[in-house]
Amino acid sequence: xFEKLKDLKTxxxxxxxxxxxxEFGIKPEEIIKLASNENPYxxxxxxxxxxxxxxxxxxxxxxxxxxxxxxxxxxKFDIKNSNVIIGAGSDQILEFAVHAIAPKKVLMAGITxxxxxxxxKQVGAEILKTKSITHNLNExxxxxxxxxxxxxxxxxxNNPLGECVDSKxxxxxxxxxxxxxxxxxxxxxxxxxxxxxxxxxxxxxxxxKYPNVLYTGTFSKAYGLGGMRIGYGIANEFIIQxxxxxxxxxxxxxxxxxxxxxxxxxxxxxxxxxxxxxxxMEKYKNFAKxxxxxxxxxxTNFIVLYIKNSTKIAENLLxxxxxxxxxxxxxxxxxxxxxxxxxxxxxxxNTLKGMIS
Amino acid sequence: xFEKLKDLKTxxxxxxxxxxxxEFGIKPEEIIKLASNENPYxxxxxxxxxxxxxxxxxxxxxxxxxxxxxxxxxxKFDIKNSNVIIGAGSDQILEFAVHAIAPKKVLMAGITxxxxxxxxKQVGAEILKTKSITHNLNExxxxxxxxxxxxxxxxxxNNPLGECVDSKxxxxxxxxxxxxxxxxxxxxxxxxxxxxxxxxxxxxxxxxKYPNVLYTGTFSKAYGLGGMRIGYGIANEFIIQxxxxxxxxxxxxxxxxxxxxxxxxxxxxxxxxxxxxxxxMEKYKNFAKxxxxxxxxxxTNFIVLYIKNSTKIAENLLxxxxxxxxxxxxxxxxxxxxxxxxxxxxxxxNTLKGMIS
Numbered sequence: 209x210f211e212k213l214k215d216l217k218t219x220x221x222x223x224x225x226x227x228x229x230x231e232f233g234i235k236p237e238e239i240i241k242l243a244s245n246e247n248p249y250x251x252x253x254x255x256x257x258x259x260x261x262x263x264x265x266x267x268x269x270x271x272x273x274x275x276x277x278x279x280x281x282x283x284k285f286d287i288k289n290s291n292v293i294i295g296a297g298s299d300q301i302l303e304f305a306v307h308a309i310a311p312k313k314v315l316m317a318g319i320t321x322x323x324x325x326x327x328x329k330q331v332g333a334e335i336l337k338t339k340s341i342t343h344n345l346n347e348x349x350x351x352x353x354x355x356x357x358x359x360x361x362x363x364x365x366n367n368p369l370g371e372c373v374d375s376k377x378x379x380x381x382x383x384x385x386x387x388x389x390x391x392x393x394x395x396x397x398x399x400x401x402x403x404x405x406x407x408x409x410x411x412x413x414x415x416x417k418y419p420n421v422l423y424t425g426t427f428s429k430a431y432g433l434g435g436m437r438i439g440y441g442i443a444n445e446f447i448i449q450x451x452x453x454x455x456x457x458x459x460x461x462x463x464x465x466x467x468x469x470x471x472x473x474x475x476x477x478x479x480x481x482x483x484x485x486x487x488x489m490e491k492y493k494n495f496a497k498x499x500x501x502x503x504x505x506x507x508t509n510f511i512v513l514y515i516k517n518s519t520k521i522a523e524n525l526l527x528x529x530x531x532x533x534x535x536x537x538x539x540x541x542x543x544x545x546x547x548x549x550x551x552x553x554x555x556x557x558n559t560l561k562g563m564i565s
Numbered sequence: 566x567f568e569k570l571k572d573l574k575t576x577x578x579x580x581x582x583x584x585x586x587x588e589f590g591i592k593p594e595e596i597i598k599l600a601s602n603e604n605p606y607x608x609x610x611x612x613x614x615x616x617x618x619x620x621x622x623x624x625x626x627x628x629x630x631x632x633x634x635x636x637x638x639x640x641k642f643d644i645k646n647s648n649v650i651i652g653a654g655s656d657q658i659l660e661f662a663v664h665a666i667a668p669k670k671v672l673m674a675g676i677t678x679x680x681x682x683x684x685x686k687q688v689g690a691e692i693l694k695t696k697s698i699t700h701n702l703n704e705x706x707x708x709x710x711x712x713x714x715x716x717x718x719x720x721x722x723n724n725p726l727g728e729c730v731d732s733k734x735x736x737x738x739x740x741x742x743x744x745x746x747x748x749x750x751x752x753x754x755x756x757x758x759x760x761x762x763x764x765x766x767x768x769x770x771x772x773x774k775y776p777n778v779l780y781t782g783t784f785s786k787a788y789g790l791g792g793m794r795i796g797y798g799i800a801n802e803f804i805i806q807x808x809x810x811x812x813x814x815x816x817x818x819x820x821x822x823x824x825x826x827x828x829x830x831x832x833x834x835x836x837x838x839x840x841x842x843x844x845x846m847e848k849y850k851n852f853a854k855x856x857x858x859x860x861x862x863x864x865t866n867f868i869v870l871y872i873k874n875s876t877k878i879a880e881n882l883l884x885x886x887x888x889x890x891x892x893x894x895x896x897x898x899x900x901x902x903x904x905x906x907x908x909x910x911x912x913x914x915n916t917l918k919g920m921i922s
Contacts, residue, residue, distance in 0.1 A: 251622075266790050
């Protein structure tokens with residue numbers, strides 16, 4: 209009955225706090241979770257207040273047009289309401305795109321967001337990856353010319369590595385690609401990258417002129433609403449109309465919708481989190497230098513530290529209630545660590561110091 | 566780029582309160598929404614309290630194993646954790662099933678839940694419907710024998726009509742179907758049907774012995790959490806494992822997960838809503854009899870009243886701030902009305918009385 213699913217693997221999520229509580233009996237309030245690139249400063253206060261006020265409306269389906277949220281995003285990005293589709297995380301926009309096209313071949317970086325591959329395999333697509341683990345767009349273009357994939361994923365900046373190609377390079381690449389190939393520009397961490405370096409900024413408005421480019425963004429990272437599953441796709445109307453054909457009704461919750469609308473009114477809070485993120489990231493870079501560790505210069509809210517025996521070290525951290533992401537499953541010994549609050553970073557680095565020295 | 570989507574239509578959701586506010590300038594608190602079969606008594610109080618308490622955790626992804634919720638459902642239904650998959654509404658379980666099998670043909674009742682057809686068309690399936698608009702299982706079997714569809718949808722009780730086949734009939738039907746065909750038993754309104762008449766009750770446990778039956782249930786109706794998008798599928802482990810291959814990570818929100826767990830601790834509240842539902846439904850039946858209207862005997866939280874010019878009447882109700890579902894799009898003149906609170910039902914029936922007499 210399920211023959212076509214034989215080769216599918218499922219996504220391995222970061223270990224939730226609940227699991228550590230269950231497995232190691234550590235108190236929830238003592239656990240430090242720096243594994244899933246959540247905003248350590250929590251959800252925007254305005255979103256919290258709103259959700260408390262309307263918790264008694266959970267029996268009501270949301271306004272399925274998502275009118276107010278699309279409107280707020282349109283104003284933010286200086287685009288039209290009809291250029292926006294709302295998803296349960298930007299993941300779901302990726303899913304719509306892949307299922308809508310059902311590509312035979314898709315192209316992505318050697319190491320990049322796992323869902324590109326998972327969704328593509330669901331429709332039986334062949335996965336093409338660059339040899340470079342990061343985004344080498346020349347290499348992307350060489351493979352594109354030979355293989356003509358129907359979808360190309362660019363993760364700008366890239367998760368789970370943290371590096372970022374310049375937006376100029378992205379647009380030069382787009383210009384060279386035939387209009388029958390959809391280019392997905394995943395901007396899940398764009399708020400961080402564009403703050404750190406204007407050369408990395410991709411304005412969703414600028415992709416609208418291309419008939420074959422889809423930008424995706426999320427409320428899960430800088431906007432502190434990872435648990436509420438809200439993302440968006442931005443593209444020309446033809447693409448958006450077609451993606452809507454795959455959108456199930458009520459694909460985000462009543463509380464998610466309200467929280468996202470409020471979050472967009474709380475830009476000061478969001479900005480604060482981004483500023484602190486890069487201040488705190490310095491601690492990790494200094495730690496790496498002091499201890500002779502390599503790291504990837506990051507344009508996101510996480511950093512990859514190369515550490516020998518990363519599997520063992522991740523396990524030992526977990527036993528102490530510190531959750532990070534081990535990169536061994538990607539084929540190299542490193543940890544991906546979300547930049548936390550000052551006290552969380554200090555505790556992690558102190559604990560790690562004891563393990564590697 | 567999107568050739569395969571050409572013939573797809575999108576689901577038409579019930580009009581949300583926000584739309585009526587926008588279109589007719591009626592105050593939100595004066596609007597009566599009886600269009601989407603939401604629980605008029607709201608979410609379970611325990612769920613409201615919990616959500617308020619953890620609103621500051623919206624930045625955290627949920628425990629993607631959904632361990633605690635599956636555990637609670639396993640206890641409730643006397644099954645194993647591994648027999649359960651959690652979805653963003655039971656809709657998403659239907660989506661997983663259709664996408665996992667990618668059937669060439671699917672079979673369903675003449676008028677039934679719209680998403681069966683929409684998901685099936687997404688994978689290019691041919692839609693087979695019985696001539697009977699309700700569930701005539703003899704007719705289902707005749708079509709099955711000739712056409713051998715890979716999926717059969719049974720909606721027990723049926724939305725949007727409200728009628729319900731006996732569970733005995735359902736199991737006799739299942740016994741006759743080859744194991745290569747998946748039978749989906751949609752129990753979204755089972756809590757109502759099994760309360761009204763034990764002959765309609767389908768215990769999820771009883772379908773586990775069949776290798777080809779999937780039961781779906783929801784927190785959207787009797788459990789008062791429609792806006793939170795939580796449903797579940799129950800089947801033998803082989804089916805559940807395969808459906809998990811299509812489940813995106815974090816497919817329900819952190820607050821939805823907590824709300825559902827609490828709702829299962831609030832069975833008294835849920836029961837109260839079901840009891841009142843059928844008490845209040847009497848008003849509609851009496852109204853129909855007094856006014857010479859036909860209606861469909863309902864095993865759900867809504868009732869279908871046959872009314873001439875239903876399109877015009879639904880529009881006039883809307884202008885007065887009362888939202889119901891017009892059945893004209895299904896090809897007959899009738900209104901589907903969610904059973905509301907006493908005062909809502911009284912106001913609707915008084916208003917309707919003025920329109921038909």
